Amino acid sequence: MNGDFTGDGRAEIPITSPWGLGVLELTGGTLTSPVMAANGTRFGGWLLNTADNRFEVQADLDGDGRQEILVSSPWGIGVLKRDGATFTSILMAPNGTRFGGWLLNTADNRFGPVGDFDGDGRAEVLITSPWGIGILKLTGGTFSVLMMAPNGTRFGGWLLNTADNRFGPVGDFGGGGRDELLVTSPWGLGVVELSGGTLTAPVMAPNGTRFGGWLLNTADNHFANVGDFDGDGRPEVMVTSPWGIGILARAGSTLAPKMMAPNGTRFGGWLLNTADNRFGPVADFDGDGRPEILVASPWGVGMLELSGGTLTAPVMAPNGTRFGGWLLNTEDNRFDMVGDLDRDGKAEIVVTSPWGIGVLKQTGATCTALTLAANGTRLGGWLLHTGANHVGIGTEVIRVHVKVLTDPTVPIDRMLTAMQQVYEAVGIRVHRVSTERLTAPALDDLDIGRCVRGETTAEQNALFGNRVGVAPGDVVVYFVRSTVPPTNGCAAHPPGRPSAVVAQGATQWTLAHEVGHVLGLGHVADSNRLMTGGGTANITNPPPDLIPMEVIEMKDSTLTHAE
């Protein structure tokens, strides 16, 4: 179960801040903090420092029915296990450690997704690097390697290349009792599974393949949420695109849609529009044994569930609705985590806003708030401040819309692949939501003034006004011929319109760099990092890095969210 560190059947809420790490749990009608640890605390040998610790994944790695946290730092990695009012480390390894043949280096190793790839009831960790891929299994106090392979390896027909392969989501799509890994690349899609000491690819499909009616195009298809939506005992994967939504199930060596619908479809009262609908997380909110999909839009929120060949919307609520005392406003509400916090067999939603935190529970056609707390409240000992607290552990997503006035010299697809390579290495998936060609020649050589944060020109304001159908929390990147004065790009944008421009002569990393600014990052004097102030053309060891403090800032941005 998501976030169950004690094995009592209830999910707990991991929470971090510049002060330290806590775990919140719902007790009675309030949140308490059974674990609180300030930075500097030793969890066994692990030195807690939320400024540079990255809480990568949570999963039951040792099969005891309790989840552990895999944490990384510039020093190495640890696996933390809750032990009463604290954590202890059941594994610690510095960089340079060999796990079997895998050389640990947290500077360029990516951890996750996790899954039970060998079907033994315990989760393993996928690990990738610029060298290749491996699957790590907790064995005693260390990791063993179930498989590892360098780039260039063929898994059946699938050509491994961690520079452009995107791994996840994970699920037992084939019903064989072992999790499989969905992988996409600019070529197409594969489903790979562990077989002996290697991977095989029972499903491979190039872009242009039709899965039933669904047209595969990994450039704009977003595969995210997995669940057994139809209750047949095998999970399906949800996919969205600029066209609409589908739920795909594995069918032998291909995928087949359980449902698909174009934008404009009404699911009950919910109007599908993938340009501004945010899907996920998914969980069984009503306790019927099948997960529902939480969906948010500029209008409000809904819960969607599969019913026959379509979706229905058992819950719909416009912004302004009160869920008990919680005032719904999708413009600033973050649905950070879902889990069964009260052990009633139904998942609840942990929601945060600039006001505070709430736990929402589906009740019939609406939700109620099991608990609410304003910032400044002490949750047990934890001082709530949602502006500086980060709730939950795991992958987040940033939604990017592309609007093209002039095509850049480096193709946009390549820039996005480069951005995905950098962002997804630190657990932030990049979802290209839409692509639009704009005819606005007056803005194609864009006056950007001094290009400083919070200061925009009339031309920038006019250009960034082109965001019809874009959700407030989505980022729009405009590709222009040039800027005045000349730059590779500029991320200055007006309040409420997170945007950036990229000029025709930009590098493959400029897009990722500018979006980094939009997420709040500043320049650094290190040519090995994405946010180098010395120009991304001079990056010395590609792909460029994002350091833990930057990742924390990015994940704390309202522009990234759980899925």
Added chain:
Amino acid sequence: MVTMRDVRRRLDAEEVDYAEAAELGPDALPHLAELAAGADTMLASKAVYLASVIGGDGSAAIVSAAAGRGDPVLRVAAAAALRNLAVDDFERVGETLLDDEDPGVRKVAIGSVAAADSPALTARVRRAAEEDPEDYVRDTAARLLPPTQ
């Protein structure tokens, strides 16, 4: 002594801080001339603009050369740089850019003229407000320098 490396360190930045880069001073101009004539359009356009911000002997020649290049992105950079040139150079290069075949270049040149004090070119902009074949160029000219009655 300003080296090419010093210049590149400023110009390679994603978002160039031209005010800070201008502190390199006139010794940077030979390097900027070399970059402005190079094949890397992005770097060349940054070099053209920085040359204009630094000013002094040689800067106008860099801008003037860019105004005659085939790549419109470079001519846009020259049009943006125009506003930083001394009056004589401003009018000479401005004449060319206000007549450029690319409407984006003309738009940016109009913006530069509007920011300066040149009766000769101001009259040209007023004409552009009425006669330029491109709607948005006419609109820009009319917004920045409305036609006289």
